[in-house]
Amino acid sequence: MKIGVCIKQVPDTEARLRVGKDGRWIAEDDLPFVINESDEYALEEGLRIAEATCGEVVAISLGPERVKEALRKALALGASRAIHLSDAAFEGGDALATGRALAAALAREGFDLVLTGSQSDDVGYGGTGSVIAGHLGWPHAWLVMGVEIEAGGTAKVVREMESGLNEVFRVQLPAVLEIQAGLNHPRYASLKGIMAAKKKPLDTLSAADLGLAPSEVGAAGSRLEVLSVDFPATGGGAQRIEGSPAVAAQLLVEKLQKEARVL
Amino acid sequence: MAGNVWVVLQQREGKLHRGSREAIAAGQKLAAALGTGVEAVLLGSGLSDLAAEAAGFELAALHVADAPALADYTPGAYVGALAPAIRSAAPSFVVFPHTYQTVDYFARLAQETSSGLLPEILDFESGADGLVFRRPILGNKMHARVRTKGSGTVLVSVQSGAFSADDARPGSAPVSPLALSGTVAADRQILEIQAAGADQIDLTKSDVIVAVGRGVGGADKLGPIEELARALGAELAASRPVIDSGWLPRDRQIGSSGQTVAPKLYLALGISGAIQHVVGMKGSSTIVAVNKDPNAPVFGLAHYGVVADLHEFVPALTAAVKAAKA
Ligand SMILES: Cc1cc2nc3c(=O)[nH]c(=O)nc-3n(C[C@H](O)[C@H](O)[C@H](O)COP(=O)(O)OP(=O)(O)OC[C@H]3O[C@@H](n4cnc5c(N)ncnc54)[C@H](O)[C@@H]3O)c2cc1C
Numbered sequence: 292m293k294i295g296v297c298i299k300q301v302p303d304t305e306a307r308l309r310v311g312k313d314g315r316w317i318a319e320d321d322l323p324f325v326i327n328e329s330d331e332y333a334l335e336e337g338l339r340i341a342e343a344t345c346g347e348v349v350a351i352s353l354g355p356e357r358v359k360e361a362l363r364k365a366l367a368l369g370a371s372r373a374i375h376l377s378d379a380a381f382e383g384g385d386a387l388a389t390g391r392a393l394a395a396a397l398a399r400e401g402f403d404l405v406l407t408g409s410q411s412d413d414v415g416y417g418g419t420g421s422v423i424a425g426h427l428g429w430p431h432a433w434l435v436m437g438v439e440i441e442a443g444g445t446a447k448v449v450r451e452m453e454s455g456l457n458e459v460f461r462v463q464l465p466a467v468l469e470i471q472a473g474l475n476h477p478r479y480a481s482l483k484g485i486m487a488a489k490k491k492p493l494d495t496l497s498a499a500d501l502g503l504a505p506s507e508v509g510a511a512g513s514r515l516e517v518l519s520v521d522f523p524a525t526g527g528g529a530q531r532i533e534g535s536p537a538v539a540a541q542l543l544v545e546k547l548q549k550e551a552r553v554l
Numbered sequence: 555m556a557g558n559v560w561v562v563l564q565q566r567e568g569k570l571h572r573g574s575r576e577a578i579a580a581g582q583k584l585a586a587a588l589g590t591g592v593e594a595v596l597l598g599s600g601l602s603d604l605a606a607e608a609a610g611f612e613l614a615a616l617h618v619a620d621a622p623a624l625a626d627y628t629p630g631a632y633v634g635a636l637a638p639a640i641r642s643a644a645p646s647f648v649v650f651p652h653t654y655q656t657v658d659y660f661a662r663l664a665q666e667t668s669s670g671l672l673p674e675i676l677d678f679e680s681g682a683d684g685l686v687f688r689r690p691i692l693g694n695k696m697h698a699r700v701r702t703k704g705s706g707t708v709l710v711s712v713q714s715g716a717f718s719a720d721d722a723r724p725g726s727a728p729v730s731p732l733a734l735s736g737t738v739a740a741d742r743q744i745l746e747i748q749a750a751g752a753d754q755i756d757l758t759k760s761d762v763i764v765a766v767g768r769g770v771g772g773a774d775k776l777g778p779i780e781e782l783a784r785a786l787g788a789e790l791a792a793s794r795p796v797i798d799s800g801w802l803p804r805d806r807q808i809g810s811s812g813q814t815v816a817p818k819l820y821l822a823l824g825i826s827g828a829i830q831h832v833v834g835m836k837g838s839s840t841i842v843a844v845n846k847d848p849n850a851p852v853f854g855l856a857h858y859g860v861v862a863d864l865h866e867f868v869p870a871l872t873a874a875v876k877a878a879k880a
């Protein structure tokens with residue numbers, strides 16, 4: 292099977308976040324970036340299916356120059372090719388605008404299956420994969436916790452429901468499956484993989500290459516406009532317990548006994 | 555003048571999802587800000603009893619799509635039923651509860667109807683910038699203030715608990731069938747719903763829970779945590795990444811995809827406080843958070859907060875608990 296996997300590069304969850312100069316987004320200059328968590332699982336699932344079917348994985352990412360690093364990692368992990376959607380016009384898109392651009396690139400490839408993550412760890416729209424499916428006219432499923440490719444062009448899919456229930460169903464391929472973190476154990480890149488990645492093709496496509504007008508993509512093609520970002524007030528809640536570990540632990544135990552009466 | 559606000563109610567097996575009432579409350583508040591009316595939509599099969607219940611709110615209309623093809627939820631059938639109705643009525647906003655079902659199909663519905671998509675709002679205000687919505691970003695560590703632009707309908711989902719179900723004003727809505735003009739057909743063949751196995755641990759029964767998050771750093775670092783749990787007579791639980799990484803089994807997950815607990819004491823160690831975790835433990839009587847990041851959102855919800863490296867703090871806490879119990 293020929294499988295397309297959409298990977299987004301996002302700030303490391305451990306990173307110290309700051310509001311950027313214009314107040315509209317976080318300061319990105321000194322942030323470490325990583326592959327979005329659920330996308331790592333999507334990539335791993337794609338690689339496993341490709342291995343089982345003698346197929347290939349093509350990794351696709353939309354974003355600034357730095358996303359090439361995420362694509363190189365995907366190549367090191369086993370993708371055969373990578374596509375970078377690179378254009379200033381692509382920046383700042385909502386799920387509809389980003390999905391439109393990704394779909395235009397995916398449509399040129401003749402994939403049998405497209406995998407995305409279920410949600411990006413930065414903007415978290417949870418919708419880009421479904422928008423892609425709409426443009427391609429394929430079925431889709433969000434929050435996928437299991438994929439079994441069946442003979443006859445279908446897949447058996449396990450989808451997470453609330454409170455620990457799972458729904459199992461069959462979909463016709465090609466489809467877009469939006470993978471939830473936890474369905475496999477992503478591999479690590481080997482030195483051999485990293486060396487091999489250097490020779491693998493990494494193509495770049497602009498809006499014009501995809502036949503898209505700048506007004507259809509990125510911030511201009513979006514229905515959402517972010518006015519500002521801020522830190523929610525957290526101060527109000529917790530009573531802070533201060534001191535060295537031993538002192539704080541002693542104080543906490545006293546509070547739990549005498550104030551909260553739970554010990 | 556802006557079109558009415560629509561609210562899409564979620565139901566399963568004859569029961570309204572509790573998020574549906576919260577969505578009605580949000581829809582009524584939004585309509586008041588816009589100076590328009592609110593209408594609701596209910597989809598399913600064999601809905602007469604539920605329709606009577608759903609009509610008990612202050613709504614200009616309740617539209618009921620009652621068809622065998624809507625008996626089981628599938629994105630194909632739901633988009634097929636809703637898209638033509640949204641295109642012809644052109645509501646200003648369509649409000650959904652932010653559930654796993656909604657997220658599964660509403661982006662597709664937005665794409666299909668050329669609507670905007672505004673997922674997971676926490677709140678909104680109406681001011682000089684127009685209607686400005688607040689939504690979580692970066693795992694709830696930050697918020698974004700967002701407004702919509704361009705023309706046409708916007709699909710918006712409301713985060714669980716952000717609007718109070720009690721604020722949904724009661725009334726008596728006229729009920730009418732929703733005309734199904736397009737193809738309403740399933741795009742997946744449902745095979746089964748898997749419930750949690752009987753062998754799974756039931757964390758709802760324990761009075762004290764020690765929960766670890768990604769901050770614990772690895773399965774090999776769980777020893778001191780287990781010792782603390784033993785000293786407290788507590789069950790061990792975890793946030794999702796801990797389970798996804800295989801450090802603890804899946805039946806110990808707390809949150810929207812895991813168990814919902816409300817013990818007397820919940821210790822959150824190295825857990826940031828993402829909403830999907832918080833919905834599973836916010837009902838706990840006393841919450842203690844230990845985190846090295848003083849800005850971690852979990853401190854907004856905890857009763858007691860310790861800013862510390864959990865690997866230094868946990869052994870000290872175990873010693874203090876043992877001393878207190880001796
Ligand atoms: C559809 C969906 C469903 C989900 N369902 C669930 C669910 O059921 N349950 C769930 O938990 N999550 C769920 N999630 C994931 C959720 O969004 C968060 O990603 C997750 O809860 C974060 O877990 P965490 O707090 O352990 O990790 P992080 O957010 O990475 O936080 C780790 C924390 O540890 C702190 N830390 C690091 N090192 C130390 C140290 N040495 N000492 C003290 N503190 C330290 C850091 O400051 C940080 O605050 C779901 C996500 C989606 C999209």
Ligand SMILES: Nc1ncnc2c1ncn2[C@@H]1O[C@H](COP(=O)(O)O)[C@@H](O)[C@H]1O
Nearest residue numbers: 297298353407408410411416417418419
């Ligand atoms: N800029 C991007 N480049 C590649 N894939 C993306 C991009 N944005 C979103 N995606 C994919 O869509 C999924 C859902 O993202 P979102 O709708 O932003 O929550 C992600 O997990 C990615 O797989």
